[in-house]
Amino acid sequence: MAVMQVVFIGIISVDKQNISFSMKTKDELCRVPINRNCCAVAELYGMVLYANIFNLKQIRIRTELASVAKRASMLIEKVLGVQLEVQNIGHRLVLQIDDSRLIEKIMTTFGYDAKPYISYPLNRNMVEQDCCAAAFLRGIFLISGSVAPPDKKSHLEIKCSHMTLCRQVISLMLDLGMSPKMLSRQTTGIIYFKDTASIEDFLTRMGASLSAMEIMEAKVEKNLRNNINRQVNCETSNLVKTTDASAKQIAAIEKALLIGGIEIFPENLRETVDLRVANPASSLAELAEMFQSPMTKSGLSHRLRKIMQITQRLEQSQAGKE
Ligand SMILES: [Zn+2]
Known part of the structure; x- marks a missing residue:
């Protein structure tokens, strides 16, 4: 398969005030080393399943962050042996796959047959081991997650394009001992965590222990301040x-x-x-x-x-x- 030059463009059109902490967290997650092949597959699986477009005709991973685009590109190369060009489309960084043979290979890799689905269900075989489940969650968070900065009210969320997938990921999280909450908006859903302990746990599991620590420290400081005020x-x-x-x-x-x-x-x-x-x-x-x-x-x-x-x-x- 043709090898194309990979070009990375910096962050484009980003409201730094709002997403700076999410961005920092994602940058940290993008530095998590991938030691096992099973985890590389699982993380890419998360990214693809939550991709902007995921069907038999096209797969399109879209992100605002150069680090995430680079990570996706690295995983695609590692798992599928293909180098993709990162494109800048509509102020977003895009990794797009139109090649039907490559799409078929991806479908097979993630355990799907080559039939068109309205929404692709979560294949639990891909996330059976704890290491892979964590890698998978990292993948979906990198593509559609966000986390509030430590000085704001605790909140972490992952947007899902389909309710079915949303429920399946929730059930995976519950099996992992997490306590996610869910919000549905017509056909789409949002998985979220509101309590600081759950958010810390989630970030740590995915490998963002620095961000988790920042949230924890802010909470300790806030409690201290509240106690003094109360007194x-x-x-x-x-x-x-x-x-x-x-x-x-x-x-x-x-x-x-x-x-x-x-x-x-x-x-x-x-x-x-x-x-x-x-x-x-x-x-x-x-x-x-x-x-x-x-x-x-x-x-x-x-x-x-x-x-x-x-x-x-x-x-x-x-x-x-x-
Ligand atoms: Zn693994």
């Missing part, structure tokens, strides 16, 4: 509670003092009355420390309750007089 919020809300309670106590005490003076309160409560009014911003613990003789928080709390009862009774009796 600060908690302290703030305690402070608000303290101040609210203190304001209520002081208002009641001052009202009572206006009506009957300090004699309204029994001798043993007068120091508490004085300290509360003089230190409106102090918490119970702080106030307890100000007493001449030692006072516990619960002891102080008990006294403040008594003071409030006295002011309430006074208020009620005043109301009765009116």
Whole structure:
């Protein structure tokens, strides 16, 4: 078969902001060494099954990334012994096969007969071994997967052009102990993961351990930040509670003092009355420390309750007089 020159063009028309992390992950996946032939076949199988076009007339693998085009080309050469030219069509990098003999060879390699299908089912024989299943998932992710950057909400997805294939890949993932979710849009489907642990696991299995680690680190950092925020919020809300309670106590005490003076309160409560009014911003613990003789928080709390009862009774009796 003719050997053509392989030309790689850089990334074309890519929204760097949106896909930079997916791109980085795919670049990492494209560096995963392929040690076994079975895995080369399985990874190419994933790419072809999720290719833009896959039928008896034409096979067309389309990607935005030069690394993915190069990887696909390398796998085609390794598995089929053919070198293909990477074309630049409509701002995409395309590997296209129109040669009917080569297509037949590909179909046979992946265990299909030469009959036309509306959608090609997943041939589980190709992904029987764990190494091959991981390689297959890498292949489909490289062609139709994306992953949200670590600083965004965790999300990894793979778009499927047919629901049947989508369900079959889900069932493979379930057999591998993964917990994928599925979304259907008419005839097409999306397989996705939302929890960080599943995404890390998925990326690690495919061989993108650096990307997985980045996501994990971002999560640890985020948790730490959330904990600090929670603590600060908690302290703030305690402070608000303290101040609210203190304001209520002081208002009641001052009202009572206006009506009957300090004699309204029994001798043993007068120091508490004085300290509360003089230190409106102090918490119970702080106030307890100000007493001449030692006072516990619960002891102080008990006294403040008594003071409030006295002011309430006074208020009620005043109301009765009116
Ligand atoms: Zn293998």
